[in-house]
Every structure is written in C-alpha cells, then in structure tokens.
Amino acid sequence: MGANRNEIQLWNEPCALQRFYLDRTLEYIMIFHFNTYTPTPHWSDVPNKNLLTTTYIGFHRTDAEAAVSIAYTDFNESRTRPQMLGFGIYFARSIFHTQFKARRDGAIICAEILMGRVLEIENDELGNVSNTDAWHQTFDTIYYRHPPQPLRDEFCIKTTKTIIISPNLLVNPGTEGGSTVGWKQTGPSAAIVNSNRAFNGGYYPHSGSYCFAGGNGLNGSQSGLIQNVQLLGGVQGFTESQLDSCFFRAELYFYYQTWDNFFMRHGQVEVRLTFRSSLSSILNTVTTGELACKTSNTGWCRYISMFPLPRGTRSIDYRITFIRKDVVGTDIDSYIDDNSLRVL
Numbered sequence: 224m225g226a227n228r229n230e231i232q233l234w235n236e237p238c239a240l241q242r243f244y245l246d247r248t249l250e251y252i253m254i255f256h257f258n259t260y261t262p263t264p265h266w267s268d269v270p271n272k273n274l275l276t277t278t279y280i281g282f283h284r285t286d287a288e289a290a291v292s293i294a295y296t297d298f299n300e301s302r303t304r305p306q307m308l309g310f311g312i313y314f315a316r317s318i319f320h321t322q323f324k325a326r327r328d329g330a331i332i333c334a335e336i337l338m339g340r341v342l343e344i345e346n347d348e349l350g351n352v353s354n355t356d357a358w359h360q361t362f363d364t365i366y367y368r369h370p371p372q373p374l375r376d377e378f379c380i381k382t383t384k385t386i387i388i389s390p391n392l393l394v395n396p397g398t399e400g401g402s403t404v405g406w407k408q409t410g411p412s413a414a415i416v417n418s419n420r421a422f423n424g425g426y427y428p429h430s431g432s433y434c435f436a437g438g439n440g441l442n443g444s445q446s447g448l449i450q451n452v453q454l455l456g457g458v459q460g461f462t463e464s465q466l467d468s469c470f471f472r473a474e475l476y477f478y479y480q481t482w483d484n485f486f487m488r489h490g491q492v493e494v495r496l497t498f499r500s501s502l503s504s505i506l507n508t509v510t511t512g513e514l515a516c517k518t519s520n521t522g523w524c525r526y527i528s529m530f531p532l533p534r535g536t537r538s539i540d541y542r543i544t545f546i547r548k549d550v551v552g553t554d555i556d557s558y559i560d561d562n563s564l565r566v567l
Contacts, residue, residue: 437555
C-alpha cells in the first residue's frame with residue numbers, strides 16, 4: 224500500500240495519475256495513495272458544489288480496537304476537550320497528516336462525506352467554534368484551512384448521517400415483509416418465507432421475524448430465488464464510465480444455516496452472482512459453491528466475499544439456490560437471511 228508499492232514490479236506499481244481525481248473509489252485511494260494522495264482539492268476549490276449532492280473524501284485515524292467498533296457500529300462524536308473545531312467527528316484532507324492530529328494510532332478510515340452546509344474558517348476564527356456544538360444549528364461541517372500547509376486542512380462534521388455508506392442494492396433482502404416480493408422463483412420447487420420455527424423446529428431467522436427457506440421437494444430437488452439489480456443509473460447513480468473503470472467490486476454478504484445430522488445428509492445453500500451487459504449477455508458468473516453450516520446446529524454461519532466488477536457490467540443477477548441432500552422426507556432444510564449486495 225502507498226509508499227510500499229514497487230514501481231518496477233508488475234501490478235504493484237504506484238498509480239501514474241498523480242493529480243486530483245474525484246471519481247476514485249475509497250478502496251483505490253487506500254491502496255494506491257495511502258500516505259501521499261490528497262483525493263480532493265480545498266473545499267472552496269471543488270467545482271459546481273451542490274448542497275444536497277456534493278461529497279468530499281476524508282481520513283480518520285484511530286486505534287485498531289476503535290476501528291473495529293466503528294466498523295460494527297458507527298463513529299462516536301468527539302466531546303473530550305479540547306476540540307479545536309468543536310464537537311463532532313473529525314477528518315483530515317490527507318492520510319499523511321492525520322498522524323499529527325489524532326490522539327490514537329493504529330488504523331486509518333477513509334470515508335465519503337456529504338458536506339452539506341459548510342463554514343470555512345482560518346486561525347483567527349477558531350475561537351468561534353472550539354469546544355462547542357453551537358454551530359450545529361446553522362452548519363453541517365466546519366472546514367479549517369491551514370494557509371501555510373494546505374495538505375493539513377481538516378474538517379469536523381456534526382453527525383454520522385452525512386457519511387456515505389454504499390447501500391444494499393437488493394429489494395426485500397431479508398423478507399421482512401413476510402413475502403418474496405422483489406424476487407422470482409427459479410424452481411423446480413418453491414422457496415418459502417419462514418418465521419420462528421414455522422418450517423422446522425428450532426430454526427429462527429437471523430434477524431427480524433422472517434427468513435427465506437428451501438420449502439419442500441423430493442430427494443435431490445432444488446428451490447431458488449433470483450433478483451436482477453440494475454447498476455446503470457440505479458440507486459447509486461452509476462455512469463457508464465464509472466462502471467467501466469474496473470475500480471469497483473461487488474460485495475456479497477449473507478447469513479445461512481442448514482439442517483445437519485451426523486447420520487443423515489444435510490441441506491445446502493448456494494448464492495451465484497451473474498454480471499450482465501446492457502444487452503443482458505453474461506460477462507462473468509461467480510458462486511459461493513454449495514454451503515453447509517456445520518459450526519452450530521441450529522445456528523447461523525456468515526458468508527462475505529468481494530468480486531471484481533467486469534468492464535461493461537450494467538446489472539447483476541443475485542441467485543439463491545436451496546439444495547436438498549436428505550433421503551428421508553421432503554423438506555429442503557436450508558435457510559438464508561440478511562442478503563446484501565453492495566458495489567464498493
């Protein structure tokens with residue numbers, strides 16, 4: 224990462240585009256520009272700013288334990304005095320200069336932030352915002368310009384709600400409406416919605432009141448669901464040039480459980496992503512393989528992986544398959560919940 228990249232080693236060389244680029248992914252910035260890159264100009268120099276849509280890249284340094292906590296929960300507002308820009312969540316304009324500001328070290332977080340109403344200040348105005356949240360009533364962000372050292376610019380936001388989180392692109396990912404709305408059955412058997420132990424005793428949803436289950440079928444039978452997610456102009460507003468940049472990854476994440484017995488074969492579940500072009504031709508297909516959760520019975524296992532977005536991708540098929548392995552009865556005893564597909 225960063226300075227550790229080797230310019231004479233294939234695929235490990237530094238990024239050749241050493242200038243301001245606003246369309247880099249956070250992953251790309253952290254890999255190629257870890258300690259040298261300033262991803263955006265001064266806030267005042269960002270062109271065509273829009274109060275509702277313009278975002279900015281910021282870097283937050285903390286220790287490893289706090290970083291893990293943030294990943295699972297959220298940032299905490301800094302209220303321990305002194306707070307130079309007032310109470311809120313602090314970010315720096317460059318990764319390198321977070322080391323001179325943070326009170327803890329060991330981890331770096333890169334975030335995209337919707338700046339909203341911004342008050343830009345310099346040294347002689349610090350007294351107006353320090354150690355207070357009074358500015359929260361009028362502004363969303365305080366941006367501090369360092370005239371002698373512009374790379375040291377930093378800013379403070381009042382709430383985590385303006386930190387952009389890539390959304391889950393799936394409709395009805397955990398069937399919390401109690402139906403399969405948004406999904407199409409792929410058969411030959413029908414997948415079902417399962418509530419607390421309704422399908423099989425002891426098998427609860429991972430979260431909420433419902434999860435998807437395999438339903439009923441003969442030995443070797445399968446059931447399944449599929450959903451097509453449009454990327455071009457979709458929820459995240461991707462453009463063709465962005466989708467063809469080869470910078471993005473598809474993150475696949477879900478929980479699954481399967482009936483398992485020492486004396487009998489178990490049920491399995493598989494998720495498959497198919498990347499499609501504008502004409503719906505298949506560019507690539509990736510699969511989890513047939514999964515059986517054997518770590519606990521009953522209990523849930525987690526799956527998470529990331530896959531490159533092929534050039535030309537305009538939509539992704541998210542396909543769930545429930546696979547029956549038992550030789551007795553008709554239950555397809557596999558379950559899936561909290562499905563997530565994000566493009567990062």
